[in-house]
Amino acid sequence: SKVSYDWSAHYFGxxxxxxxxxxxxxxxxxxxxxxxxxxxxxxxxxxxxxxxxATSE
Numbered sequence: 001s002k003v004s005y006d007w008s009a010h011y012f013g014x015x016x017x018x019x020x021x022x023x024x025x026x027x028x029x030x031x032x033x034x035x036x037x038x039x040x041x042x043x044x045x046x047x048x049x050x051x052x053x054a055t056s057e
Contacts, residue, residue, distance in 0.1 A: 001014060001015065001016035001017075002015045002016070002040075002041070002042055002043055003015075003046055004012070004043045004045060005025070005045070006045040006049030007037060007047075007048060007049055008049060009025055010024065010025055010026075010047065010049075011023065011024060011025060011031070011045075011049060013043045013052055013054075014043070014046065015040035015041065015043035015054055016033055016040060017038055017039050017040075018025065018032040018035055018038070019033065019034045019035035019036065019037055019038065020033070020035075020037070020040050020041055020043055020052065020054050021033050021034075022052065034054075036055055037054075037056050038056070039056050039057050040054050040056045041055050041056060042054065042055045
């Protein structure tokens with residue numbers, strides 16, 4: 001699994017064997033889940049946190 005924060009640290013993403021999940025940092029509220037892909041190996045936020053990029057095997 002990998003955890004990555006956006007540039008403002010308001011959000012963080014988690015990549016792992018169950019896909020990608022995006023959370024609000026202060027509340028830990030799950031904002032969105034992408035579980036149609038498995039074994040995600042990396043996650044990064046695009047410029048100003050407007051995009052999420054992830055890779056899988």
